[in-house]
Amino acid sequence: MQTPARCPALLIAAPASGQGKTTVTAALARLYTRKGLKVRVFKCGPDFLDPHWHQLASGAPVHQLDLWMTGEADCTQRLHAAAQEADLILIEGVMGLFDGDPSAADLAQRFGVPVLAVVDASAMAGTFGALAFGLQHYRPGLPWAGVLANRVGSARHADMLRSGLRAPGDWLGALMRVTAGTDAGTARVAGALLPERHLGLVAAHELPDSRQRLDAAADALEATPLGQMATPDLQRWAVDFPLPAHTAAMPTLLEGRTVAVGRDAAFCFTYAANLQTLEQLGARVVFFSPLDDAALPECDAVWLPGGYPELHTDRIAANTGMKASLMAHVLQRKPLWAECGGMMALFESITHTDGTQHPVWGLLPGHVTVHKRLAALGPQQLVVDGHTLRGHTFHYSTAQSDAPVVSRTSRPDEPVAADAGEALYRLGSIHASYFHAWFPSNPLAVARLLGGVAA
Template identity: 80%
Template sequence: MTLAPTAAARCPALLIAAPASGQGKTTATAALARLHARRGLRVRVFKCGPDFLDPHWHQLASGAAVHQLDLWMNGEADCAQRLHAAAQACDLILIEGVMGLFDGTPSAADLARRFGVPVLAVADASAMAGTFGALAFGLRHYRPGLPWAGILANRVGSERHADMLREGLQDPSDWMGALLRVAPGAAAAGAALLPERHLGLVAAHELQDSLQRLDAAADALEATPLGQMAAGDLQRWAVEFAAPAQTVPVPPLLAGRTVAVARDAAFCFVYAANLECLEQMGARVVFFSPLHDAALPPCDAVWLPGGYPELHTAQIAANTGMQASLRAHGAAGRPLWAECGGMMALFDSITLVDGAVAPLWGLLPGRVAMQKRLAALGPQQLTVAGHTLRGHTFHYSTSDSPAPVVARTARPGMAAAPDAGEALYRRGSIHASYFHAWFPSSPGAVAHLLGGEGGE
């Protein structure tokens, strides 16, 4: 059965991009979302490409769930459906880009061109003056037909510095303002208000003053021409999002099943769309904390998502009740899907960066080792039981296990190879991999991993 298409929806929208990573686009996006949410607008934020950490900040800033938009991982039809649904329900759509504006295939620029979303560039201008104008000109004109909103200067040294930057622009209408650089710890948006560690930003829920940080960023942005735009002014960036040609309902492959999802400081890398997909498949989703709960809740299947088990090894090893509960779950033949950090916690031990060895749960034979350098990064796909899941990989550890490898991931458009890609380990009813799956890309594969209809 298919659902009839609905009418197009019109809504102001911006894609916030940058010349490179580390320019401040996450802070600018969150500040803009917080500023307009405080004014009473309904704001929806999306993240371009796979990312678990930036959405924590955007959800806090906007008050709404944050979904990914990626022309490969989601697919064009899925992106169109999500944007159309958001345009019907909100007053402003913000999309944070990934890496540099033209980096990756597909890139943030490709997404902007496909859906006609104007690009707001954010650039670290701390070490430039007139070159800022050349940078803005290049970003705007490098790809013909790119929708354009303007450029926001970040980490600016002074008002005089801001004047020099603005004077360098060939088109004065490009100027969206300047966020001043301040000393670390000061409450202004030009500083590193959103702290980082080895996998990216610290999640918003881990900081007691997260909302105050966002308010400080919004306050600073409010003083810029961009921040002074009222709801009516935003209509200059209104985009008409066409309705998808048809919508195919998600098959109820998990009907009647309860899926327990780990969620706490150690296991927090969860796409909001994955949870929605489980529910659309008919599953009842319940949450538990492997760090704090003594046992699993009653369930038919378990999902251990990624996160930071390496930061909580003592607490993981000390929770012998949870370890026994997970072991009993597996012994009963009930499915367990573990990805990245979730998989790491199942091994016998972990070697930390300082060389210390810590015990883990021991449900999978072998060990993992942390390293200072990135071990793997990029889009990946995984074929299981004839179904192909899309997703990505991003980790700083390596694994060594004698557990059977039943499949391997592959890069987009390439076939899986026996000596390349991420391993999919299987031991009994446990499936585990470094691979982070985008569930909506293949409900059939998800059913296989979680023991649903047609997936046993």
């Protein structure tokens, strides 16, 4: 008989975005993986970019946890499975600890995971203690591990921060500034440690020295009380993760079908769980590069995920072979699901923030304009032929198109409005939207999008 699985776990949170949660989570994963522990990392909420770093740091797939988007049952199953095989579970929070509904604090309380608060202390001293006290006690019953001061300037600065804490046992150390040119043994990183651009962090696979950057952060963390903990010390944060409820087997509606998934520098926003869902539906998953390959692989359906087509418009336009192959695919009425960046590349042109217009593939009528500010952000749900998918939206561009709109997204617990939400365009066998879908939330809807038999 299966029982709850016990494993040390931490939820790494902060008062706000930009405090260093991702750096600390990746550094912890890298440090304890180097020590020989099996570390599993999760990301709270929708995010495609931070998991690249956590997967490189831990050497294991990274999944999302969100009490709304992925659901409590999915969170329970994934955490229980991880606890059965791991020595340490790390969960990176989202935004501030109490931001969002549900928040990272909600997840911590639901599963009893202690919160490690990361605070950017670069411009404070005594207030550090007040902030730590408030995070710990704002909500009664919040599991608590302690606080780590980030971007600390000196040993004296660290002493000032530590002296401001009400409970000395909350102190897990000071992480000194790790910036451009920081030495880590023989490693040396260039530029910002984890550089950013308009959609978030630059993915780890885009930087040739990404592993050296992680080692630099891990080496800095190793100098803290948190980083010096031995394996038995971590048991103070052991959590009993409950046994998931039995779920019915997923119908193999994509049995015998091959789904080609775009994967390269321009199309890289894929959840590991989405690929897993395709395989559970019976599909054979193959990958291709929309930027570099001259044609699609042999396939029955195509998924063009999101990413950065606006950074690669010249290469997209130049790949006329891929354009012709995609066109042939849809002329055969084979399904093509394009989300966010994948959809952008299917329009006629993309206008950059400098006003220059660049042609792209032109399989959909319309044009995209990239802005300097966010155009949309937040959790969304989409009804596809009567089946509701959960997911989110996050983009800096807007689209103008006269392609038929067959559905629109809505926020959680809000009705669909005809003039609000993200459009789901359908033209022939193409379905396209800014909406990023979490496939496990409704495999039947995914099968509909990808032409599953009897879906």
